[in-house]
Amino acid sequence: MRKIVLTLLLLLCVSFGFAQDADVWIRNIPEIRMEIGNSPFEVRYRPYDIGKDGLILTHFMAGAKFWKFKLFSFTKYADGNRLWTGLRFETNQDFFDKRFLVNLQARYFIGLNKKSKKHYMLVQFIRWKFSENVRIGAFGMGKWSPERSFNKGEWFVGPSAKFNAPQGFSLHTAIINNLFNSKEYMVFVGLGYNFKVGKKK
Numbered sequence: 001m002r003k004i005v006l007t008l009l010l011l012l013c014v015s016f017g018f019a020q021d022a023d024v025w026i027r028n029i030p031e032i033r034m035e036i037g038n039s040p041f042e043v044r045y046r047p048y049d050i051g052k053d054g055l056i057l058t059h060f061m062a063g064a065k066f067w068k069f070k071l072f073s074f075t076k077y078a079d080g081n082r083l084w085t086g087l088r089f090e091t092n093q094d095f096f097d098k099r100f101l102v103n104l105q106a107r108y109f110i111g112l113n114k115k116s117k118k119h120y121m122l123v124q125f126i127r128w129k130f131s132e133n134v135r136i137g138a139f140g141m142g143k144w145s146p147e148r149s150f151n152k153g154e155w156f157v158g159p160s161a162k163f164n165a166p167q168g169f170s171l172h173t174a175i176i177n178n179l180f181n182s183k184e185y186m187v188f189v190g191l192g193y194n195f196k197v198g199k200k201k
Contacts, residue, residue, distance in 0.1 A: 023183055023184045023185070024185045024186075024187060025052050025184070025185065025186045025187070026050075026186075026187045026189070027049070027050060027052075027186055027187065027189070028050065028189045028190075028191070029046055029048075029049045029188075029189070029190050029191070030046065030047060030048070030190075030191045030192075030193075031044060031045070031046045031190060031191070031192045031193070032044070032045045032046075032047075032192075032193050032194075032195075033192065033193070033194040033195070034194075034195060034196070034197060035194070035195075035196045035197070036196075036197050036198060037196070037197060037198025038198070039064075040064040040065040040066065041062075041063070041064050042061075042062075042063060042064065042065065042070070042072075043061065043062050044059070044060070044062075044072070045059070045060055045061075046058065046059035046060075049076075051078070052186075055078050055079065055080070055082075056078065056079050057076050057077065058076065058077045058078075059074070059075075059076045060074075060075050060076070061073065061074050061075075061088060068091055068092050068093060069089070069090070069091050069092075070088075070089070070090045070091075070092075071087065071088070071089055072087065072088040072089075072090075073085070073087065074086050074087060074088040074107060074109070076109070078116075081113065081115060082111070082113070082115045082116040083111070083112040083113060083116055084109040084110065084111055084112065084116050084118075085109065085110065085112060086107060086109035086110055087107070087108055088105060088106070088107045089105065089106050089107075090103060090104065090105040090106075090123075091103070091104050098129065099128060099129045100127075100128055100129070101125070101126070101127045101128075101129060101135065101137075102124075102125070102126055103123075103124070103125035103126075104122075104123075104124055105121075105122065105123035105124070106120070106121075107120060107121040107122075107123070108120045108121075109121075117145065118145075118146060119143060119144060119145050119146070120143075120144055120146065121141070121143045121144075122140070122141075122142045122144075122155075123141050123142075124138075124139070124140035124141075124157075125137065125138075125139055125140075125160070126138045126139075127160070127162065132164065133163060133165070134161070134162075134163055134164075135161065135162045136159075136160070136161045136162075137159075137160060137161075138157065138159060138160060139157070139158065139159075139160035139172075139174040139176060140155065140156065140157040140176070141155075141156050141176065141186075141188070142154060142155035142156065151180055152180075154178055154180065154181075154184075155178065155179045155180060156176035156177060156178050156179075156184075156186045157176055157177065157179055158174055158175050158176035158177050158185075159175065160172065160173065160174030160175075160176075160188070161173055161174070168193055168194040168195050169191075169192065169193055170190075170191075170192040170193075170194070171190070171191060172188070172189075172190035172192065173187075173188065173189050174186075174187075174188040175187050175188070176188060
């Protein structure tokens with residue numbers, strides 16, 4: 001465990017070494033997940049997400065899992081009376097005796113008022129499972145407007161790690177670089193808490 005953490009810290013230091021005179025954006029997203037008994041339903045709540053321009057958002061998701069696929073209704077609110085709703089689709093695939101994990105997500109949002117523009121997002125996780133509690137790999141996150149060309153959006157990609165802790169807590173961290181703007185970096189920190197309602201037999 002200690003070697004993995006030290007390797008991750010070294011990787012982050014090397015990445016920052018190439019980020020001189022760069023615009024570094026820190027994104028911290030806490031998330032609470034609730035699973036409902038033996039049902040496939042799940043609810044997720046993110047009390048705040050700080051956007052690149054300082055915009056503070058709140059996310060709420062409700063959906064269900066079907067085999068290796070999940071579909072969520074996704075609503076988010078931002079200060080300044082901006083409000084979106086949409087869908088989030090994701091799939092989880094595993095290979096090599098469930099040690100190589102791939103998660104792909106597509107999200108599409110429509111604005112519910114004139115201040116809120118429609119947009120879509122693509123999210124990718126590719127990780128190797130070292131143990132039940134440690135996964136290291138790559139993380140990608142992109143955001144685009146349907147009215148603009150693909151390379152006019154944002155697509156951040158870079159190394160990441162996820163650590164599971166006792167009592168349902170988890171930590172996901174990454175440093176990712178915008179492929180369309182080499183001087184722009186995001187330090188991503190996701191703090192998670194997962195709990196279950198009802199007994200599973």
